[in-house]
Amino acid sequence: MKKVLSKLIAFFVRLWNSPIVVTLRKLMSENIRQYGMILALIGIMIFFAITTGGISLKPLNISNLLLQNGHILILAVGMLIVILTGNIDLSVGSVAAFVGAIAGIMMIKNDYPIIPSVFVALSIGIAAGAWNGFWIAYIRIPAFIVTLGGMLIFRGLTLAVLGGVTLGPFPDAFNAISSGFLPDTLDFLNLEDFHLTTVIIGILFSLLYIVNVYFSRTKKQKYDFEVAPLWVTILSTSFILFALNLFTFTLALYRGFPNISIILFIVLAIYVFLTTKTVFGRHVYAMGGNYEAAKLSGVKTKFTMFMVYTNMGLLAAVSGLVYAARLNAATPKAGNLFELDAIAASFIGGASASGGVGSVIGAVIGGLVMGVINNGMSIMSLGIDWQQVVKGLVLLLAVWFDIATKNKSK
Numbered sequence: 455m456k457k458v459l460s461k462l463i464a465f466f467v468r469l470w471n472s473p474i475v476v477t478l479r480k481l482m483s484e485n486i487r488q489y490g491m492i493l494a495l496i497g498i499m500i501f502f503a504i505t506t507g508g509i510s511l512k513p514l515n516i517s518n519l520l521l522q523n524g525h526i527l528i529l530a531v532g533m534l535i536v537i538l539t540g541n542i543d544l545s546v547g548s549v550a551a552f553v554g555a556i557a558g559i560m561m562i563k564n565d566y567p568i569i570p571s572v573f574v575a576l577s578i579g580i581a582a583g584a585w586n587g588f589w590i591a592y593i594r595i596p597a598f599i600v601t602l603g604g605m606l607i608f609r610g611l612t613l614a615v616l617g618g619v620t621l622g623p624f625p626d627a628f629n630a631i632s633s634g635f636l637p638d639t640l641d642f643l644n645l646e647d648f649h650l651t652t653v654i655i656g657i658l659f660s661l662l663y664i665v666n667v668y669f670s671r672t673k674k675q676k677y678d679f680e681v682a683p684l685w686v687t688i689l690s691t692s693f694i695l696f697a698l699n700l701f702t703f704t705l706a707l708y709r710g711f712p713n714i715s716i717i718l719f720i721v722l723a724i725y726v727f728l729t730t731k732t733v734f735g736r737h738v739y740a741m742g743g744n745y746e747a748a749k750l751s752g753v754k755t756k757f758t759m760f761m762v763y764t765n766m767g768l769l770a771a772v773s774g775l776v777y778a779a780r781l782n783a784a785t786p787k788a789g790n791l792f793e794l795d796a797i798a799a800s801f802i803g804g805a806s807a808s809g810g811v812g813s814v815i816g817a818v819i820g821g822l823v824m825g826v827i828n829n830g831m832s833i834m835s836l837g838i839d840w841q842q843v844v845k846g847l848v849l850l851l852a853v854w855f856d857i858a859t860k861n862k863s864k
Contacts, residue, residue: 490855491804491819498823502830510830513708516701521632523825524714525550525777527818529792530799531725532769534817535762537800538729538742540809541590541597543766545604547792549582550774551785552608557775558621558784561628568628576771582608583767584760591759605793613786622783632780636711649710656702660695667691714776718818721772725814738762742809798845799824802852823848 502510509515529546536543553575560571582604589600623629640651667687674681681687705711729735737758740748749755773792778784803820805812827848831841 491802491816491823495819495823495826498826498830502826502833506830506833509833510826511704513704513706515829515833516704517708517712519822519825519829520712520715520718521780522829523821524632524712524718525773525780526792526795526799526825527718527821528721528769528773528776529796530803530817530821531721531814532766533793533796534800534803534805534812534814535725535729535738536597536766537797537805537807538738538809538812539759539762540742540745542601542793542797543586543597543604543763544601544793545582545586545608546766546770546773546796547789548605548608548612549579549767549770549789550777550792551612551787551789552582552615553579553771553774554778554784554788555612555616555621555786557628557778558624559615561624562621562784568625572628572775575775576768579767579769579771579774580764581767583764583770586767587760587763590763591756597763609789612788616784616786618786620783620785622781624779624782624784629779629782630713631717632712632714632776633782634713635709636713636716638710647707649706649708652702652706652710653699655711656699659702660698663695663698664691714780717772717776721769722814722818729814734758734761739810742806742811744810795821795824798849798852801849807853807857820852 499510529550533543533546556578557571557575560566560574561568586597586600586604589595590597636649636651638649638651640654641649643650671681671687682690702711729738737748737753737755740751740753741755741758745755774789777788781788799821800812800817801807801820802823803812803816803818805817805820824845827844828841831844836844
């Protein structure tokens with residue numbers, strides 16, 4: 455027995471120190487924020503799949519997950535950029551409510567066309583963000599105070615313009631933003647109860663991802679940058695492709711891609727590019743890392759901060775329109791606690807409370823973690839009181855994880 459035990463221990467020691475495991479350990483330690491949240495999301499989904507008897511993974515429920523959390527995921531993208539500068543925005547929920555109220559008054563009460571109404575609503579969101587940005591960037595009032603004031607101002611304006619009553623319903627075309635689905639225009643096989651267009655889109659995105667990985671790796675090798683071993687790239691790419699196509703196949707079993715997923719993808723594509731490939735993105739990260747150093751390096755810190763909050767106003771407006779379309783009504787209580795959900799999604803997704811660290815994809819993953827937890831607990835008929843307790847604990851653990859990994863890296 456002792457010989458068998460000693461052989462097992464020796465085997466595991468050799469395995470732990472083998473080149474493959476050492477490489478995986480190095481990748482995990484260097485990317486612990488991103489990989490940690492992805493693994494946490496997978497673990498949470500498996501947990502609720504077991505505890506709900508598989509209900510949480512049914513196509514209808516996966517589709518509802520996107521429909522119910524799309525507005526928060528959009529907000530989380532904007533909030534991530536704000537948090538990268540080391541600040542927060544407490545006014546986004548009120549701005550979203552105000553924008554929804556304006557859209558309701560224009561489309562429902564005055565019967566204005568949808569496109570001009572949406573344009574006006576987005577312009578108001580931009581103006582609200584610019585209002586916050588002016589006081590924060592140029593007058594140098596702390597962001598907490600300015601956005602707290604904005605939360606009260608725009609909530610009051612929402613109550614004033616709606617007169618305390620709910621307006622509805624919106625026109626069907628506007629309501630389709632959050633309740634509609636992509637039509638199955640590519641179903642050349644005439645399949646019933648299967649959305650072939652969604653599967654084809656998933657395959658096309660898979661091919662684009664493979665091409666992107668190939669050219670990204672080739673470019674790094676051309677300039678002698680360090681790249682992961684080929685087998686690691688193949689393994690990680692295969693995992694992502696499997697997850698992507700499993701997701702699209704699951705959606706195809708119901709009604710395919712919800713329209714909100716298309717809006718969310720466009721937002722993601724724009725802001726991933728903005729934060730990783732543009733001067734503005736580099737300046738935002740630099741300001742969060744060290745504001746004074748960024749200023750001395752030539753970064754236009756005031757203008758950049760102004761644009762960060764203006765952008766937050768735009769995304770709050772988009773979120774408000776999406777939420778109003780989902781409710782099919784403009785209500786004074788819209789946007790309640792949206793800011794806290796967006797902040798929680800950003801921190802859970804790996805953003806640092808001190809700024810300068812985080813990613814758009816991470817914020818979306820954090821939002822999905824919160825969405826899966828909410829959805830799973832609702833299916834389990836867990837009361838709203840305990841749901842709040844669990845969400846608070848998850849946020850606390852996420853920030854603790856950020857501090858722990860930062861201290862370890864030092």
